[in-house]
Every structure is written in structure tokens, then in C-alpha cells.
Amino acid sequence: MSQLRGGGVVPRSPFPLLPLRTGALFPGTSITLPVGRSRSVALLADIKAGAIIGIVAQRDPRVEDPGREDLHDLGVFARVVDVARVANGGYRLTIEGLDRMVLTALVQHDPYWLAEGSIAPEYAGDAEEARVLAASLRERARELGPQLGSNLADVAAAKAEPGVYADLIAAALGMSTEKELQVLSELRIGPRLALVAELLNEAVHLAELKRKADADVRKELGKNQRDAILREQIRALQRQLGDGDEEDELSNLRRRLDEAGLPEEARATADRELRRLESIAPQQAEHHVIRTYLEWIADLPWTQRAPARGGEQRTQAASGPDLDAVAAKLDEDHRGLEDVKRRILEHMAVLKLAGKTRATILCLAGPPGVGKTSLGQSIADATGRPLVRISLGGVHDESELRGHRRTYVGALPGRVIHAMKKAKVKNPVVLLDEIDKLGTSYRGSPEAALLEILDPEQNKTFQDHYLELPFDLSEVLFVCTANDLSTLSAPLRDRLEIIEISGYTADEKVAIARSHLIPKHLKEHAIDPGALTITDAALGVILRDYTREAGVRQLGRELTKLCRALALEVARASDGKLPRMHVDVDDLPKYLGKARFFSEVAERTQVPGVATGLAWTPVGGDILFIETSRMPGKGRLEITGQLGDVMKESAKAALTYVRSHAEQIGVDVAQLEQEDLHIHVPAGGVPKDGPSAGVTMFTALTSLLSGRKVRSDTAMTGECTLRGRVLPVGGIKSKVLAAHRAGISRVILPQKNARDLEDVPKEVRDQLTVILVDDMSQVIAAALDATPMTPTVGGSMIDRDGLDPTGAT
Template sequence: MSQLRGGGVAPRSPFPLLPLRTGVLFPGTSITLPVGRSRSVALLADIKAGAILGVVAQRDPRVEDPQRDDLHDIGVFARVVDVARVANGGYRLTLEGLDRMVLTALVQHDPYWLAEGNVAPEFAGDAEEGRVVATALRDRARELGPQLGSNLADVAAAKIEPGSYADLIAAALGMSTDKEMQVLSELRVVPRVKLVAELLNEAVHLADLKRKADADVRKEIGKNQRDAILREQIRALQRQLGDEGDDLSALRRRLDEAGLSEEARTVVDRELRRMESMNPQQAEHHVIRTYLEWIADLPWSKRAGSAGASEAEQHTLSGTDLDAVAKKLDEDHRGLDDVKRRILEHMAVLKLAGKTRATILCLAGPPGVGKTSLGQSIADATGRPLVRISLGGVHDESELRGHRRTYVGALPGRIIHAMKKAKVKNPVILLDEIDKLGTSYRGSPEAALLEILDPEQNKTFQDHYLELPFDLSEVLFVCTANDLSSLSAPLRDRLEVIEISGYTADEKTAIARSHLIPKHLREHAIDPSALTITDVALAAILRDYTREAGVRQLGRELTKLCRALALEVARASDGKLPRLHVDVDDLPKYLGKARFFSEIAERTQVPGVATGLAWTPVGGDILFIETSRMPGKGRLEITGQLGDVMKESAKAALTYVRSHAEEIGVDVAQLEQEDLHIHVPAGGVPKDGPSAGVTMFTALTSLLSGRRVRSDTAMTGECTLRGRVLPVGGIKSKVLAAHRAGITRVILPQKNARDLEDVPKEVRDHLTIILADDMSQVIAAALEETPVTPTLGSGGLATPGFGSSGTT
């Protein structure tokens, strides 16, 4: 056992240990601290005054149950001077530091900590140098003690050896735990004294900065109070002299330069007179001033490209090079020919006439096809600023029209905010997710859009806050939506809808090569030459890992590849740039197993299953309709959470089969002894619409005739009781979905032939399109020639398939 310098003998290992969350106990000093941690309380219940224990600081004060790595290596042996109970059940403990300790291990945690350690050796070094640096430290402490407001002057008078004197100074400075641990961990006396001298100078410097900051704050407060009094006196004199302050003059000048309408000028003059007659301390003075500043900030007459516009806006529409604009649109977006043509037509009118009335374009299509980014391209092409307003979840009319000034904190609505942000009266305003508007007791924001998006009315749009007509007739509104069926008929009537059905595989490949891959490589700070994806691998990603109309999921898959390459770059230790060559065989390694596969052949290998085409808000998809027969009494069961329209189609299909039983080889008498079941998988998803009739007719005919539906064929269309095939909508989306799913033959209504012009030529070239106006033509094209002997219960596979959700 070692004799401690402060008196007493170092305890045998293991000895009780008391971790401190914050603060450091130095040898030769005393501290009093509260103890409330359960293990520390258990320790104090077992020891008495005079006991010796180990004290060590935690590295992180937030740790409740510290382990060995959570504690510093150097602590102190301390004597318990006093232990007192306090009201909250804890203890107040007074300790006296004796000598430094090297903590070697924690050997027990319950009921309190026990540790192993030894007295830390202290290296005195050159005694003469130690006395010299200690004397210098003592003189400095005696000189600076009053500036720090501590007991440094008393400590400076102590006559003790240099190492202990440095500990006393460090304890008196009240530093952070990290800095105190630097001193405690220094076992060499001379470096310790020098370190404390540096910390003393730093503390004096910080104290000087704090005193200076406090003085500046007091001086600034006094100046502000004096300025406020003087300003009020100036206002009083100006009111007596009939003059007005500079701030009011500046506001009046801004209003004069705003180019206000006659009605707005009248209102502004009236409000200015009211404000001049009020005391600036009145609450209404501030309300009127805010109102006038909003009016001054709005672009009443300033247009993009006009005099006074910013340098970025000096694009004169009348001199626009339409070929250059077309080239810019082609560079930004692949495909979307209808949208580009409509933009060029709009700009052609601007070029010829100089102006045109408000145009409201609505880009409708599934997610990920570039509707929002197309708005930015339109703004760039027309030389106008773009302001985006997200309408998703907006359920209060005041969000668009603003709040009346009678309400506290009233402000204009989003439309006026957008005009203020645009700073011109002819910007491009992108109304994003217009089909996601909500409705509540506060009113319908969709109804507010009826005025905003009406070219005949928005010239005199009135915000509730302004209560002044504001001209929106020169704004180019661009709306985006996934599903227009949720919009009211009056609102749809105001929109010029442009359908964006999605991209073909070739277009997706081109988008990936020209836009997505370079973009993600830049975002991951990777050299473009480091990643190589073969055409076959990219086609496999489109086929096996994505099944979407847009390219959003494709972007996520390419992000995975870039992350894999980023990991190899970060791990490279030789400084060489890794290369990632991705082929088909590498995809499972980077992207995981394939998520999509074609099951059409498997589904249609028995009679009674037909593949239909459906339209959903997220693009076209394929839809399986399954039928089965069983002993019964001629009843028809329909499942799959179908709407009324699809249920009626199923009943009409059965009626058609019964009425044409002899033609398709069905025994009507046998039908009276069997029940039929029609099921559309993915029953958890509601499905309804008029375009499943042909598919249901075909599935029932297949079941009852025993002829399988061709596995390479999908169909869409509605059918009458007499077998006439009626046209349906969404042809482009449905045909693209069939192409994505590997279908090679598509049966469409004859009257939908004109809609095939919207389908890209490269898709039409890969498909055999069969046009039919009678169910006999559909059955002849869809069913195989050789019948399969049907059995009761056949034709209905219960496995739910992909692509069975949405509205047909």
C-alpha cells in the first residue's frame, strides 16, 4: 500500500469509485457536491467520514451507467470529509483530494462501483526550473486575481511546492471539465505549471471580452432608448409643422412608382391620409403600414423583359427564336411532343401579337413523368420567372384568397404571395398537385380556383386582404395532376388538359443516359468515367426492377449503383479511382433480386382467365379477370371489391354468353346446374370503370367453351348486351402498359383507332393491334382454336397478380 501525500494510506484494490458527471477534483482541494445516482447513494450508505475512495470524471456527462471506456484514465484518491442526507433522498458529499490515481479497471457495478488502480507517479523534473515557473505563475495570479473576481489572490499567497500550487490555481479558475482534465492528466510538474499559466492568461482574455461585450450591450441599450425618445420628439415636431418622416416619404415614393390602377390609387391615398393622422404607437398604424407595403411590393405594371426588369429578365418575348426554344425543350425533356407543341404555339402568339390572354395548361399524368420539372422548362423557354405553389393538402379557401384585415395577423393568400415573389405581372405560376385539394368547413379552395383559373375573370381577381382587383390575365398558369376525375366539372372546364401517359422503354433509356446517370454521378461526387452500365443491363433494370410510367423508380435504382461505387471510392487506399462496370449478371449484387416478372403465360394456361388493360392514376397497368364454375343453381358470384359499373359488366357478359350459347358451344341446360364465380385479384383495392366488359365477356366465354385465352394477348373495351364493342379512354396509357408487361397482341375497340396516333411509333411497331367492333371478332382473336376439356372449379387461380389495382 502507498502512503498518500494528503495523509492516509491508498486503499487496497478493488476500492469504491465515485464517477463525476462534470467537474474535476484536484489533489489538495475540497469540493461539496450533490449525490443522487442510485449506485452512488448505495456507496455513501456503506462508508463513513474519513473513508478513502477513488474519484474520476466521466467523458460524457449524459451517460447514466458509465463503463470503463466512459471514464477518464486519471482521477484522484479522496477522503470523505462529510456525508449529509438531503430532503430529496440523496446526499450532500464533501471530499478532499489527496493524490492522483491511475484507473486500471472497473471490477463491479452493483450495488456500487468498485475499481482497481494505483497512485499516479509524479515527475518533478528540474527543481530549479520548477521554482522559476512556479514563481512566475504566482506573480501572475497575484496580479490578475482581482480581474477574474475569484480567490486567486489568496491562492497566490500559499507557500507550497510547484505541482500542488498549479493544482490550486487550476481549481480556482473554474474552467470546463475538458481543460481541468488536461491539467489533472499532466503528471510532469514543469509542463503542468506552464499549462496552468497559459490557461490563466486565456481566462483573463475571456473575462476582458465578456466585460467589453457587457459594456457594449449596456451602451447600445442606452443609445436605442435615447434614439426612440428623439425620434418621437421629431415626429411630434413634424406633425406640428405639417411635414412627414423619411420612412413615410420612402413608402409614398414606392407607391407612386408602382404603377397602380386608378382604383388602387384611390384606396392608397385614403389609407395614407389615415396613417398620417395617427400616432405611430397605435396598433392600427402598423396594420395600415403593412397593408400599404404589400401594395407597393406587388408588380402592378412591371413585366418580364420590360424596362426596369432585372438583367435575368431582359428576355424580349417578341424577339424569341422559336427554334432555339424548341431545342431547349428537347434538351430538357425526352418525348412529350404534345406539351412542347403547345408551348411553342403559345410563344408564337406572343411573338406575333405581343400579348395574349391567360393560358391555363394542366399536365395530367402518373408520378415521375416530369410534370413539375416541365414547368421550370416552360419558364426558362418563355424567359419568365417561375413560382411554384403546392396545393397538396390545402383545405382552406383563405390559403388562396387570403384573410380579411379584420383578423389579427391577416396576410394575403398564396396567389398574391407568388406575385410578390415573382416581381413581374406575367410570371409562370406552377399549381402543383391540383387534384390533391381538400375541403373543410372553412370553404373549398377548389371553388376559389374557379376565378383564378378563368381567363375571363382573373383580370379582376380580388384577394380578401387587398380588397382590390389585381390583374392575373398575363400569368401563364401551369397545373399538374395525377387524376383529373377528382376535380369538379367547372374546374376541369377551365383547364387545357395535356395528357402525359408515360415513357416508352427507348425513351427511358435515353433519359437515363442523358439526364439521370450524369445527375446522380454529380450528386455522389463520382467521375463520369467511373461508372459504365451496358445497354443490356439498363434494359434489365427497366424490365425487372421498375414497372412504372415515369422514371422515378429508375432514378432510385441508379442511385443504388452510385452508392455502391461511392463506397468503393471511399474505401480505396491506393488513391486509384475504382471503376464499376455493370452488366446483367451484376444487378442482383447491387440491386437485389428482381422484383417483377411476367406471369401472363402462367395465369392464362387454363380456360377462364383473361388479361385486360386498366388505367390508374399512376399510369396504365394490366388486369387479370378470373372465372370459375362449380355445382350449384345457376347463380353468379362476383368478388374483388368491384364497383357497380364492373358488376353490371359481369352480368351483361353472362347474358351475352347465354344468348349466344349455341355459337360458342355452351350447354345452356348445364348452366342451370352450375354456379359461376368472377374474381378480379387484389381484392383490397377498389376497382371500377367501364372498360372491363370485353375482358369479362372473353373470360366467361373461355371458361364455358374450354378454349384458353392466348397468353400474348390483352384487351380493353366495353360491350353491349348484343355484343357491340364500345370505345373507352386511356388508350395510350393502356397500350404502354401492355408493352411494358411483354404483351405482343392488343385488342382495342374499332372506334379507338384514332387514339393510336398518340402511341409512340416504336411501341406500335412491337405490337399487333387488333381492332374489333363486335364480340365475335374479339373471341376469334383472343381464344385458342383447340378447346381444353373444362372441369368444375377450373379456370380460377387464386394467386393475386400484379397490376390488378386501379380504375379500368
């Protein structure tokens, strides 16, 4: 049998084996460790002090029942010094390392581990070199011992062979299991000494870093304690001065910032400003500036969302009821506008199916009084989101939208950030009212600022000049309103999803008055709903003779007059009986005064040279009279009525067409050279321009020169070329509705505008005769009477059958 270096004999194979979860035992050292595993407890119950066992480390400390592959190949033979029972049923074992051991096999698991192995041979190498390395390691350990603890200093004074001395130093360093096994596995004495010296230097370096970190922590703790004491003294002074509430307000502000769910960049900025705020006295002006800034950050909805009923639910089962609720809400609030409602429902359907939404920009374009603003409120109510309105009419400063930089006195965020603070959620409906009324000044263009706000690709990182932090607008549903889109720049129009609202038909206006306007005004005037009754005939007369509009705003004013008249009678009633008012056609002059509008088409077109055109204006469609006259002269053309360049060119083109087709029309060209022509468009105080009056001017001149009257029941629109081709124009729906309101029964439209008739309500199409043309010859045939009139000596026109237009002979 082989003799062990520390005394004792190598046990016969197989010998008891005790695996260690962590750490390693070195020859010449002793350790005490707790033993609790069932097999290890069974081993210690079967051996006594003085027994020789094998000690080996596990590769993975989490393995409860290790096999051969779970154990390292190199371990240590150890002598059992003491075995003591502890209270929890386990043992406390003290062992002493003797020699390195090579584990060859694990032969038994139950009741405890038995293994086979032998002493691992060490390689001495150059003895002189080993003594020099050991002396150097001893000197280094003695020098660094105080920095690493008294245990190392004691070991440094020990006298031992070089190999054993390296093991003693390694055990005293208290390294990780990996590094201890690295030293234990080194069987060459010289390299082992060099390795331990390297690990000693590394331990010293780590100890220095730890001391420095501890010193920094103690210094910071000392600073924090000092600051806490100073703050407490400041609070005491503030309480004596009557300013004790300031600290409570700062704590409340800090709590609000913590609850706001700020993004990383905003959180860092808020923390920096908070530290500045705490270091500034409340009496300083900068204190109030910083505090206002932090309160704005705390009040903004960084993460709060409104649970929208019309979207953001991806389940198929919920899609039907939600969209039905939106449709029902739109129908409840608005009569007609079916195309608008369909577009809104399509938008909400996409919003529902898409999950996480992007910024959406709807633009409701149409004349005043058609319900653009109230449509925005209906969208908000139907989707369950709050509505915030931003009026852009007259805004001419970019800072109104983007905010002022904090370098200015009294700086505040712009209207967009104000709207988000008011909404208290990050996905509201924001109504940008009168977007076409924006101005421009030397302070910048607000329309250019809208390019970022209304761009889905940019507004998720919108930066207000005051906040200077990115704020997410990508979940906002923007709804813009405008009367005239022609004033918007092309880049801004490109960002808008435009929905045109042309106006209401007479039947729709009557229905709106019955279901919305009359109940609303009666409630505002505190009148019983049954106290006022208006016949359908009276409502029709109000629409025809007292209002002329695409919307229902003026209709609402006329109904308000009726309600005020009834309110006066109710207030004067002394017998306690509530008077009732029944309004019929004959009662209207009494309450509303004389009629303000009348049909003048028949009167205007009694003589040749007057044609009725259809025009589009920012307040809806309207009829337009073009009058012509001839007089002795030299063939000149006079144009009046404050016309734009396009209409002037249309007039010249019309005269050219008439001259080039004089024979077909029945016009004497020689006589034209002896007469001057005058074209006038009434309402000269109103600027007018556009190509839509081309056909009307052609027809008016042809009527004048041929002596054939224009039919009084006919109106027309379209652009015309020199060759007489009729080109399509825009605004067909508004123009046709205007003709219907004016009592016109025949409308001449360009052939290529046939597809636009689908937008006109069916009840209007059924009451009109629409004539589609693509050449002026068709227009003349449809618009002019067949019988020409000839001028008398006095200049009045006489029918060729001998009757004048008034019927006198």
C-alpha cells in the same frame, strides 16, 4: 371737319391707325402701353404729342400683321399724350380716348397703317332714365368700391355725363378684352349703363369667390405649417426615446409606393392608409397592421414585366429564332413527349403573334414521374420568365388562395398574391401543382376560388380578400398539373387547356437515363462522370424487373442506389485511386437486390377462364387479370375484388351474352343451371371500376365455359353491349404502353379507337400486333385458342389431345 368731344378735330382720312393686341381704350380714359411692332414703331417715329390717331382692337392677338378682316369694326379716336423711347428700341406711348370711331377701310400697310373712318354716333334715348341709371350705378360703385379697389372708388366720385360715366366704370373694372369690347360696342347710353351695372355685380361676385379661395388657401397653409411643426416636435421626441428611425421608414415606404406605378384605385387607397399611418403612434397595434398592408401593396409588381423571349415580339424576323430557342430548350430538358412539346410551341406561337397576352391556363395531366413539374420549369426557362410553384395538394380552405380579410388577427394575402410578390413581375409562369388533390371543408371550396383565378375573362380584376384591390392576372401563364382529371369539377375543367402526358416507352426511358438521370445523380453524389458505366442490357433489365411505371421516378431511385454503392467504394478508397463501376445484368442483384417484378401473364393464362385486360389508373396504364371459376351450385353469380357498380354490371352482361350465344360458343345451358360462377379481379384491396373491363370479362367467361384458353400474349380493352357490340374507351395510349411494358405482343382494341393509335409512339406500334374489333365474335376468335380443354374428374383441365397444360401425359 367734325369736332371731337375731348377737344381736337377729326383727322382727315386716311389717318394713322394703331392696332392693339389685347384690351380696349374707352373715351375719357388714358392708358400707357408698350409699342414694339415695326409698323407701330414707324408710326410713333413720324408723329408728335397732340396728334390724333385711331385705336382699334385685333380679333386674334397672335396675328403679327393684321389686315382689315383681323380688326374690329368699332374703335376710338385718341390723342397722343406722350411718346417716350425705351432701352430695347421700342416706345412707351400714353394716349387719351376721345370718341368712338367706326372703321371703314384700311388703305395702307407700309410703313405703318393708315385707315379711313368716322365718329360713331351715340343714342341718348330718354335723358331722365339715363340720369337715374347713372345715379344708381354711381351709388353702387361707391358702395362696392372698397371691395374692388381704390381706383373704382375714385371713379365713383367723378362727375361726368351718363354715357362717359359708364365708360369710366367699365375701364376701372379691369375686365377681359371681350367684355370691354362688348361695352365699347354699345352705342345706346341707357343699355350701356345697364350692362356696366351687370358687369359690376359680376366682378363683385368673382371678387368674393377669390377672397374665399384665398382664405381657404391661407387656412390650409396654416394647417400644413402647424402639422409640420407638430411632426418636427414628434420627431424630436422620438429621437429622444430612441424611435428616430420610424420617420425615415415612413419616408422610404412613401417612396416605394410612388415608384410602384399603382393604378388609380390602389393609389387612392394607399394615400388614405398612409395618412392614417402618420396619425397613429408606432406603439399602437393598428400601426403595424396598416404598415404591413402598405408594404404588401408596395411590393407587388403592378407594372413590372419580364421581357419574354418566346412571345410579345410581333416582328416576323424575330419569330423564328425565338420559337427555335423554346424548342431547343424543351428538347434539351425532356426526351420524347413530342405531342406535348408541339402543343407548347403552338401556344407560344399564338402568344407571340397576339401581342398583348391574355391569361393562359395549361393543364399537364398524367401519371407521376413523367415530368409535368419539370415541363413547367422548362417553359419558364424557354420564355425568360420566372417560375413560381404553388402546391395545392391538401388545400381545403378557400382563404389559402384568396387570402384572409384584414378583420382577422394575423391576416395575410393568399398564395396567388404571395406568388406574384415572389415573382416580382406581373407575367410570370405560375405552376399550380396537384390541382386534382384539392379538398373541401366548411371553410369553403378552394376549387371554386380557382374558377376566378383561372378564368381569362375574370382574372384581370382578381381581388384578394386581404388587399381588397383589383390585381391584374391577365398576363400570367398558368401551368397546372394533375394525375386524375376525373376529380375536377366540370366548370374548372372547362377553363383548362388539357395536355395529356401518358408516359415513356422503354427506349425513351433508356435515353432519359443516359442523358439526364445518370449525369444528374453522379453530380449529386460528387462522383466523376466516367466512374460509372451501365450497359444497355442492364438498363433494360432494370426497367423490366425493378420498375413498373409510366414515368422515370422509380428508375431514378434505382440509379441512386448504384451511385450510393459507388460512393461507398470511393469513400473507402485509401490508395488515392478512384474506383470505377461497370454494371451489367449479372451485377444488378448485388447492388439492387432481387427483382421485384416478373411477367405473370403466361402463368395466369395457363388454364381457361383467365383473361388479361388493360386498365387506366391515375398513375398510368396497367394490366388487369380477370379470373373466373365454376362449381356445383344453383346457377348463381358471385363477384369479388372490390369492384364498382359499372364492373358488376359488365359481369352480369357478360353472363347474359354467353347464355344467349351458348350454341355458337359451345356451352351447355342446362349445365349452367346446375353450377355457380365466380368472377374475381385480384388486388382486392384496390377499388376498381369502369367500363373498359367489359370485353375482358366477356372473354374470361367465354373461355371458362367453352374450355378454350386465352392466349398468353394477348391483352384487351373495350366496353361491350348485350348484343356483343364493342364500344370505344379512353386512355388508349396509356393502356398500350402498359401492355408493351408487360411484354405483351398482341392487343385487342375497339375499332373506333383506331384513331387513338396515332398517339402511341411508332417504335411501340412496330413491336405490337394491334387487332381492331367491333363485335365479340371477333374478340373470341382473336383471343381464344382453337383447341378446347375438358375437365377431368378431379377438376383439372386436360387438353383434348390427352396432354395437361404442364406437358405431362
